[in-house]
Amino acid sequence: MLDFRIHTFLCVCRHMNYTRAAAELHxxxxxxxxxxxxxxxxxxxKLFSYKGKHLQLTQAGHILWNAVTAISHDDAILKEHLRDLQHNRSLSFGATPTAGVGILDKLADLLKHNDDMNLRMEIADAEKLLQSLDDGAIDFAIVESSFDQGRYESLLFSNEPIVAVCGTGYEAP
Incomplete structure (x- = not known):
C-alpha cells in the first residue's frame, strides 16, 4: 500500500499543477x-522546480516518479492477483490496433485452453497504452512503435516484415 503522499506526488506529476491535483484529490x-x-x-x-511559471520535475523528482510508478503498478497487480485467488484468473493488457489484430489467434488459443481466465484488452495508440501502463490500468502492452526503452522493460514478441504499397504511376522522390 502506497503512502497517501505518494498518491499526491503522482497526481501533481500528472497535472504539473498543485491546484488541479488538489481538485482531483478533493x-x-x-x-x-x-x-x-x-x-x-x-x-x-527538491522534487519540483519552476521554470518561469511552469512546474517541472527535478532530476530527483524523475527518479522518484519512475520508482513510485513501478511500485504503484506492482501494488495494483498484487491486489488484482489476490482478488483473483478468490475468483478466477485475469489479465489486463493493451495493444495498438495493428499489433492487436496480429495476436487475436494467440488470444483465442489461450482462452480455449484456460476457460477460467478473464482477459481485458485495451486497443489504443502507443502513447495512451504507455499511460495506462504507468497508471497500473494494464499489466503489459504490445506496441509496434518506438518508446522510451529506459522507462520500461521490454522483449521482442514478433518480428514482421513491412510491405509498402503505392498506386500505379507513383514515382519515388
Missing amino acids: ITQPAVSQHIRYLEREYGT
Whole structure:
C-alpha cells in the first residue's frame, strides 16, 4: 500500500499543477504543498522546480516518479492477483490496433485452453497504452512503435516484415 503522499506526488506529476491535483484529490492546495514538502524532507531533495511559471520535475523528482510508478503498478497487480485467488484468473493488457489484430489467434488459443481466465484488452495508440501502463490500468502492452526503452522493460514478441504499397504511376522522390 502506497503512502497517501505518494498518491499526491503522482497526481501533481500528472497535472504539473498543485491546484488541479488538489481538485482531483478533493483536498486543499496547501495540503498538496504539505505532502510534497514532507516527501522532499523524507528524501532530502527538491522534487519540483519552476521554470518561469511552469512546474517541472527535478532530476530527483524523475527518479522518484519512475520508482513510485513501478511500485504503484506492482501494488495494483498484487491486489488484482489476490482478488483473483478468490475468483478466477485475469489479465489486463493493451495493444495498438495493428499489433492487436496480429495476436487475436494467440488470444483465442489461450482462452480455449484456460476457460477460467478473464482477459481485458485495451486497443489504443502507443502513447495512451504507455499511460495506462504507468497508471497500473494494464499489466503489459504490445506496441509496434518506438518508446522510451529506459522507462520500461521490454522483449521482442514478433518480428514482421513491412510491405509498402503505392498506386500505379507513383514515382519515388
